[in-house]
Amino acid sequence: MSLVAASAPQTFLRSRLVLNWLGVVPFLLFATLFLLLPTMNIVVGAFRNADGALTLDNIVALFTPSIRAAFWISIRLSLVTAVLGCLIGFAIAAAIVFGRMPAWVRDSVLTFSGVASNFAGVPLSFAFIATLGRLGLVTILMRDWLGVNLYGTGFNLISFAGLCLTYLYFQIPLMILIITPALEGLKKEWREAAQILGATDLQYWRMVALPVLWPSLLGTMALLFANSFGAVATAIALTGSALSIVPIILFAQIRGDVLNDPHLGYAVAFGMIVLTGLANLVYVVLRTRAERWVK
Numbered sequence: 001m002s003l004v005a006a007s008a009p010q011t012f013l014r015s016r017l018v019l020n021w022l023g024v025v026p027f028l029l030f031a032t033l034f035l036l037l038p039t040m041n042i043v044v045g046a047f048r049n050a051d052g053a054l055t056l057d058n059i060v061a062l063f064t065p066s067i068r069a070a071f072w073i074s075i076r077l078s079l080v081t082a083v084l085g086c087l088i089g090f091a092i093a094a095a096i097v098f099g100r101m102p103a104w105v106r107d108s109v110l111t112f113s114g115v116a117s118n119f120a121g122v123p124l125s126f127a128f129i130a131t132l133g134r135l136g137l138v139t140i141l142m143r144d145w146l147g148v149n150l151y152g153t154g155f156n157l158i159s160f161a162g163l164c165l166t167y168l169y170f171q172i173p174l175m176i177l178i179i180t181p182a183l184e185g186l187k188k189e190w191r192e193a194a195q196i197l198g199a200t201d202l203q204y205w206r207m208v209a210l211p212v213l214w215p216s217l218l219g220t221m222a223l224l225f226a227n228s229f230g231a232v233a234t235a236i237a238l239t240g241s242a243l244s245i246v247p248i249i250l251f252a253q254i255r256g257d258v259l260n261d262p263h264l265g266y267a268v269a270f271g272m273i274v275l276t277g278l279a280n281l282v283y284v285v286l287r288t289r290a291e292r293w294v295k
Contacts, residue, residue, distance in 0.1 A: 039273065042269045045262065045263055045266035046058050046059065046266040046267040046269070046270040047059070048263060050263060058263050058264050058266065058267035059270075061264055062267055062268065062271055066244070066249075069244065070244045070245055070249045073160070073243070073244065073245050073246075074229055074247070077163060077164060077167070077229075077245060078224075078225045078226075079225065080164050081164055081224065082221045082222075082224035082228060084164070085167075085168055085171030085172050085175045085224045086220060086224065089171070089172045089173070089175025089176045089179060092109065092176055093175070093180045093183055096109050096110075096180070097180060097183040098183070110180065113174070113176040113177050114173070115173075116169060116170055116172075116173040117170050117173040117174040117177060118170070119169070119170060120170050120231060120233065120234045121234055121237060122233060122234075124170070124234055124237075125234055125237035126237070128157060128165070128166050129157065129238070132157050133157055136157075138150075139151070157238070158243070159242075159243065162238070162239075163245075166238055167231065171224050171227065171228060174224060175220055178216075178223070179213075179216060182216040183213070186212065190204075190208050190209075190212075191209075194208055215286040215287070215289040216287065218282070218286050219282065219283040219284075222279045222283040222286070223279065223280065226276040226280050226283070229272065229275060230247075230276050231247065232247040232250070232251065235247050235248060236248055246268060247272075250265050250272070253265030253268060
């Protein structure tokens with residue numbers, strides 16, 4: 001009887017472990033089919049030619065002037081939107097956390113951020129064209145009510161600046177969602193101790209809060225960089241082929257009628273994977289460091 005009684009808990013634990021793994025199976029299957037296998041196919045295709053033989057020509061082609069320029073534009077675009085997204089998003093998050101605003105303001109901002117951070121692609125491009133295009137609502141209102149010709153000032157939505165502005169629509173909300181828990185994790189005791197020692201608010205932020213938040217800020221900036229660098233549908237829908245950035249070059253090589261070289265497209269995608277992977281690795285490492293302080 002004792003053996004039966006002792007084996008019963010072990011049987012229950014094994015059954016529970018099997019059920020837990022069964023619950024994870026859909027995620028593992030989804031990740032394998034739509035993430036791991038396509039990524040492996042891209043990596044292998046980047047080192048093969050049209051005949052299936054191994055080659056480094058596709059990787060060497062990444063350093064041609066046109067592709068190198070596309071990567072440089074994409075890196076600049078990602079850096080600008082990451083930095084501006086961090087600065088503006090941090091200011092908004094600090095306002096709703098420390099600004100003593102009503103609870104409904106905080107909840108509304110976080111709810112909108114959750115929606116806007118995932119609003120991209122063709123709908124986002126159409127929204128900006130309908131708002132800030134040559135015949136957009138804001139453009140017409142500024143012309144008729146204020147006498148300001150927005151496009152006469154040199155602004156163009158289908159440009160580097162216009163794409164930056166469009167990307168900020170989802171970069172800023174993503175920053176708010178990520179940095180708000182970090183701001184809420186700052187202990188009140190730290191501010192109280194700084195005030196007791198005679199520190200001003202500026203000294204508290206410079207010597208206590210920002211050093212603690214620095215890993216979170218840098219990590220989030222790396223994540224925003226990767227998020228911007230990998231955005232494809234928004235750039236294609238907004239600018240078409242007017243702006244030569246990496247996602248558009250990739251689309252032209254994979255699906256284009258003129259520049260149709262799938263294996264070069266795989267190499268371009270491989271370069272994007274490397275850059276976004278490094279950015280995400282930086283985010284994970286810095287996020288882990290930041291969580292030590294919050295705990």
